[in-house]
Amino acid sequence: MGNNHENLNTVFQALADPTRRAVIQHLTSGPASITELAEPFAMALPSFMKHIGVLEDAGLIHSKKIGRVRTCEIKPNQLTAAEKWINTQTSLWEGRLQRMASYVEARAAKGQDN
Incomplete structure (x- = not known):
């Protein structure tokens, strides 16, 4: 179970950055080249490649190079x-909130009966 938590930590850390979330959002439409993915961002390609590395290390994307083009999916x-x-x-939280609401409603109903 500890390994699963570590994996989730890595995933959430990767998704904490808006650039990486935008890359994931773009890739939900299908595979794309690094050039296509980097286009909307005002950053140097080496900096963008660090974001790609973080996403790959988290197991969120996979990239492969064919010729001179690296494609991510x-x-x-x-x-x-x-x-x-x-x-x-x-x-869990919806259940807790529902139980609290029921408790408050029951207390309010008891207060009206007095």
Whole structure:
């Protein structure tokens, strides 16, 4: 279980940066070249490549080089694991909030009966 938490930590750290989130968003439409991915950002290519490296290290994307073109594509497994964790947390908190609302409503109803 510890390894899963480490993987999630790496994924969330990678997704904490807006540039990397934009790359992931772009890749949800399909594979793209590094040049295409870097185009919207005002940064040097070596700096952009560091972002690509972080996403690859987190297991969120995969890149391959064919000739002179490096193409990236999304790897959904880690995103699915992060989504599952978020959904679990959402369910837990929704349950807690529902129980609290029921408690407050019951207390209010008891106060009206007096």
